[in-house]
Amino acid sequence: MDEREDVKPMLEHLPLVQAPDAIWTSIEAALDQHHSPARRRWLWAFAAAAVVALLAIGYWSVGRQAGQWIETDSKSRTTVRIGEIGFVEIEPGTRVRVVTERPDEHRLMLARGEIRAKISAPPKLFFVDTASGTAVDLGCEYTLTDDELGRGLLQVTKGWVSFQWKHLESLVPAGASCRTYPKIGPGIPYFDDASQRLKEALENLGVEKSADDPLEIILAEARVRDTLTLWHLLQRVPAGDRARVYDRIAALTPVPQGVSRERALKLDPDTLKLWKDELAWKW
Amino acid sequence: MLNFKLGIAALTFATLAAWAHPGTFAFTIGNPVASQDFHFKTAAFLFRTESCADPAKAQITATAEGVVKGARQSVPLKVMLASTKPGVYAVNQSWPAEGDWVVSLRGTCGGASAGAIVPMGPKGFIRESLEFFPRPATDAEIDASLKALPEEKNK
Numbered sequence: 001m002d003e004r005e006d007v008k009p010m011l012e013h014l015p016l017v018q019a020p021d022a023i024w025t026s027i028e029a030a031l032d033q034h035h036s037p038a039r040r041r042w043l044w045a046f047a048a049a050a051v052v053a054l055l056a057i058g059y060w061s062v063g064r065q066a067g068q069w070i071e072t073d074s075k076s077r078t079t080v081r082i083g084e085i086g087f088v089e090i091e092p093g094t095r096v097r098v099v100t101e102r103p104d105e106h107r108l109m110l111a112r113g114e115i116r117a118k119i120s121a122p123p124k125l126f127f128v129d130t131a132s133g134t135a136v137d138l139g140c141e142y143t144l145t146d147d148e149l150g151r152g153l154l155q156v157t158k159g160w161v162s163f164q165w166k167h168l169e170s171l172v173p174a175g176a177s178c179r180t181y182p183k184i185g186p187g188i189p190y191f192d193d194a195s196q197r198l199k200e201a202l203e204n205l206g207v208e209k210s211a212d213d214p215l216e217i218i219l220a221e222a223r224v225r226d227t228l229t230l231w232h233l234l235q236r237v238p239a240g241d242r243a244r245v246y247d248r249i250a251a252l253t254p255v256p257q258g259v260s261r262e263r264a265l266k267l268d269p270d271t272l273k274l275w276k277d278e279l280a281w282k283w
Numbered sequence: 284m285l286n287f288k289l290g291i292a293a294l295t296f297a298t299l300a301a302w303a304h305p306g307t308f309a310f311t312i313g314n315p316v317a318s319q320d321f322h323f324k325t326a327a328f329l330f331r332t333e334s335c336a337d338p339a340k341a342q343i344t345a346t347a348e349g350v351v352k353g354a355r356q357s358v359p360l361k362v363m364l365a366s367t368k369p370g371v372y373a374v375n376q377s378w379p380a381e382g383d384w385v386v387s388l389r390g391t392c393g394g395a396s397a398g399a400i401v402p403m404g405p406k407g408f409i410r411e412s413l414e415f416f417p418r419p420a421t422d423a424e425i426d427a428s429l430k431a432l433p434e435e436k437n438k
Contacts, residue, residue, distance in 0.1 A: 120321065120324075121321065122321060123321065138319070138321070139320075139321020139322075139324055140321070140324065141324075158315075158324045158325060159315070159316070159321055159324035160316060160319065173314075173316035174314065174315065174316055174324070175314070277317075277319070280313065280314075280316055280317040280319070281311055281312075281313035281317045281331075282313070283313075283314060283316055283317070
């Protein structure tokens with residue numbers, strides 16, 4: 001049997017990936033210059049090999065199926081194409097499962113390791129589940145790491161990511177990060193250029209044996225841009241502390257029309273959204 | 284009696300005018316996250332008009348003004364209107380990466396005009412160095428901003 005017949009069924013299952021135009025241009029140019037039949041055969045063999053290689057790469061990047069695990073060892077990395085909306089780079093030492101692969105929902109599960117997502121699509125098409133919640137793409141680029149215990153770190157470089165766990169949500173814009181904890185969910189996001197004292201105080205928030213009052217430190221350290229942190233904090237601190245947070249935000253930047261202290265302290269969703277949309281101009 | 288009626292009319296007009304234009308026409312500058320529009324996530328910055336009764340009729344232009352290897356350059360920029368919020372625009376970086384650059388915004392709304400100089404740093408616009416004017420920025424003001432930019436970038 002002809003070897004080509006063995007290969008044919010395999011090739012039929014591979015997706016078509018267009019070869020770069022430069023390949024054909026360079027081949028034609030080379031053929032024009034050299035008319036030796038032997039040389040011409042070598043060039044065609046090279047072209048065929050290049051096309052097969054592209055098909056194989058295309059298969060790797062396109063042919064993901066729900067339920068499939070992707071695992072990289074300590075030295076390897078790979079890139080997974082997410083439908084038509086972007087890519088996810090899978091860093092060394094990472095284990096990821098493809099949960100859903102549909103045009104209206106692309107969902108991965110990060111068991112451990114690090115992924116870098118670059119998505120260009122309307123919000124809520126790409127999701128990454130972790131032990132501490134779900135990263136919901138709102139049109140963004142971000143890095144998500146998760147250790148063996150399920151503790152994670154979300155770092156956003158472009159756009160927004162919403163990290164959700166049960167009824168808890170952290171909105172993380174470009175330039176900000178958020179720690180995530182198993183069975184607790186997302187922590188409070190902070191800008192990467194915030195003071196070290198503010199970041200450490202966020203880690204100590206809720207820790208009873210902390211020497212200083214972490215909330216006091218956060219309020220004192222907060223800049224205008226850190227109203228991102230304070231806006232989230234308002235919704236997480238005990239009711240008795242909300243006024244302290246509200247007053248600090250109000251001192252840093254004017255409270256917009258439509259936001260009342262009373263409704264903000266009651267955590268009225270419409271009021272908080274209106275305030276967040278306005279504060280975002282300072283983030 | 285006539286004076287009283289004129290006074291009432293003037294007061295009414297002033298009140299209506301204040302309601303229509305509660306502030307001065309101006310720009311607010313923000314990072315791309317302010318728009319919540321994924322199309323703008325790679326924008327250099329966003330801006331919006333303030334106190335413009337009809338943002339759709341505002342006339343806005345943007346120009347990148349820069350110095351590259353000692354030579355002064357100007358690059359007209361395209362401003363993109365957000366589809367989700369009226370009066371919100373995005374500016375993409377279409378000026379060279381090399382050199383020092385500021386973006387000069389000019390706008391009119393009704394009879395009012397406004398200007399802003401947006402200094403650009405390696406990580407986006409430099410918020411602390413933004414300058415706003417109740418008119419377009421002059422060439423001298425733009426040149427002064429460009430001259431101060433290398434120091435602002437290092438802060």
